[in-house]
């Protein structure tokens with residue numbers, strides 16, 4: 483089953499507690515890296531990969547994420563009257579039927595958030611993008627994964643090597659054979675201690691999954707941290723369906739953490755020719 487990946491799920495209903503107080507009233511996915519919110523980067527990456535339908539899994543207090551993709555009629559009219567270019571707004575508008583939202587009533591975990599999108603996904607393969615993992619690459623990370631999917635089919639997780647002491651923060655791959663950028667996944671363990679981790683190959687925030695993962699998620703079994711884990715549901719597909727971890731040529735910034743968020747602003751600021759000279763001068 484290798485037909486086109488047309489739909490992408492953006493789980494954006496988490497609490498973002500690591501970035502409090504900033505995320506008390508603002509969704510973390512609306513936090514800005516240079517001149518646009520995290521969600522815009524993720525949506526641009528999905529569009530570049532050929533995604534036609536964006537499925538936001540939102541919750542209480544997340545309305546600004548959806549409003550952001552509306553046409554800002556008054557703003558556009560006023561800017562037009564003043565002769566200001568509207569180009570900066572173009573990619574922040576969703577096309578007709580492009581954006582669908584579903585609600586997650588309680589933040590029960592990433593697996594539960596993905597399961598909330600099951601009716602919209604139906605019987606198709608789909609992508610999942612976690613916007614707080616900002617991926618900077620050309621082509622984008624999801625495009626590289628879609629290219630790998632055309633070759634491999636099945637389920638594909640994006641992965642990178644992490645430091646041994648970091649395994650307890652990630653889903654970790656039990657690796658099989660590697661060919662090019664793809665490693666066969668023999669098992670997945672959520673947040674193992676370094677001593678029991680099967681490798682240092684960590685799953686990061688991009689996935690291409692077969693719809694059968696929704697059946698596994700419907701059991702609502704809780705795992706690490708008492709949350710319904712996507713990793714556990716994916717692990718139950720191994721052996722039944724092809725499963726690979728793919729390393730992409732991109733830099734990841736974990737913008738769900740303070741250090742990653744500040745680092746992303748520095749790195750992307752320094753890559754922006756309009757502001758880089760001043761940043762270089764002041765940051766040393």
Ligand code: UTP
Pocket residue numbers: 493494495496497498499500501539586588589590591592594595612613614738
């Ligand atoms: P995280 O664990 O990084 O997000 O989930 P969090 O829980 O919001 O952050 P902290 O740890 O409290 O700071 C990864 C992604 O899954 C979404 C989050 O919004 C984020 O994009 N998520 C997580 C949900 O949509 N629902 C959940 O129940 C949990």
